[in-house]
Amino acid sequence: MDERLHIIIAGEKGKILALLCNRKKLYLWSAAGGAILLFLVLASLFSFSFYTKYHNTSQLLAEINRQTRTQDSIIEDLNLKVAALETDKENLKAEFETEKELLMTNAVSELTERSELIERIVGSIGVKLPEYTKNSDKNSGGPFIAESWEETDDLLFKADKYVNAIRYLPIGRPVSGSISSRFGKRRDPLNSRTSFHEGIDFRGRLGEKIYATADGTVKKAFRNGSYGKHVLINHGNGYTTSFSHMHKILVKKGDKVKRGQVVGLVGNSGRSTGPHLHYEITLNGKPINPYKYLKVARLLKVTSKKTHFKYN
Structure with a gap:
């Protein structure tokens, strides 16, 4: 049996081209062509898959970058707010200290006035109020810590003693009649x-x-x-x-x-x-x-x- 193939290609002007091809070689060329085609198809599929994954990864990275920028902005805003709160805290602390100083100064003045008032009024009936004496300093010790409001404490104890003494003085009317x-x-x-x-x-x-x-x-x-x-x-x-x-x-x-x-x-x-x-x-x-x-x-x-x- 003849293993050769004759391939005849006729042109438009009647010219005939005859190709003599071995059947075995044709099969090899066909197989090689199929393999190349298959390789190209697989390469195309791989490239498409790789492109898709790359595209998705790029989108994910872009979203991560966007969220990171958003979080950075939030953190920056929080830092600004914390700084503002710290400033407000310091301002409030300063205002509180000023107000406390004012209140204590007013309290000292009022306590002094009240104590002198009680002494004058109660003294007018010949009643001697108890003298204010500090606690004994015997059997005590420890480090010295200066007290800026020691005078106020003395006045508080003194006024308290006076008020307590007045509680037990029979002043006032027992009835409203004349x-x-x-x-x-x-x-x-x-x-x-x-x-x-x-x-x-x-x-x-x-x-x-x-x-x-x-x-x-x-x-x-x-x-x-x-x-x-x-x-x-x-x-x-x-x-x-x-x-x-x-x-x-x-x-x-x-x-x-x-x-x-x-x-x-x-x-x-x-x-x-x-x-x-x-x-x-x-x-x-x-x-x-x-x-x-x-x-x-x-x-x-x-x-x-x-x-x-x-x-x-």
């Missing part, structure tokens, strides 16, 4: 004989409230002969106050009372010509005139409107 009989010599309202009146009588309506004039402890609360229904309060500093001719007693022996607390009601019990309160103050067992303590209360009330000081 005075019907003063302290000292008088004509007895029942027998018209000269006698010594150891307290002050206040007019009052039956059932009107009676108030304690200082902090203390109820020492007696009972019906006391001609004094009628009677309450005695011990203030623990040599002072006692008593309230007589009550209609009703509202405290009992041993009760702790505060200035302004209701202790009973105005009445007409005992040796009395009508509803009133007999009010006494004693110092170390001796009766003293309550009127000057009423004057102190009025002065404190007047000055408290100017200094905002509350004595009760």
Whole structure:
């Protein structure tokens, strides 16, 4: 069998080209051409895949770069805000220190004024306020640290001592009524004989409230002969106050009372010509005139409107 192939190619002008080709060589050329074509196809596919991956990677890198720039911008904004907050903090701290200095200066001035006021007013009735003494420095030690507000601390302790002392001074009115009989010599309202009146009588309506004039402890609360229904309060500093001719007693022996607390009601019990309160103050067992303590209360009330000081 003939293994050769004749390939005849006819031209337009009748020219004929004849090619003589071996069948085996043709197969080899066909195989080589197919291999080349396959290689080209695979190379094209690989190139397309590589391009696609490269394109996606480029997009991803671009997105990462964009996000990085955004985050850098955010971080920069945060740093600016932190810096602004630090500045505001320092400004506020400076303002606070200035305001504190002003408040402390005003406090020192007010404490000094209050202490001097209390000394003058309470001194006007001959009452000696407790002296301020610092704590003992024995059995102590440690490093020295200067205190810029030592004067203020002294004033605070001093004013506190004064206010605490006033709490136990029987100042103020036990009832709102007017005075019907003063302290000292008088004509007895029942027998018209000269006698010594150891307290002050206040007019009052039956059932009107009676108030304690200082902090203390109820020492007696009972019906006391001609004094009628009677309450005695011990203030623990040599002072006692008593309230007589009550209609009703509202405290009992041993009760702790505060200035302004209701202790009973105005009445007409005992040796009395009508509803009133007999009010006494004693110092170390001796009766003293309550009127000057009423004057102190009025002065404190007047000055408290100017200094905002509350004595009760």
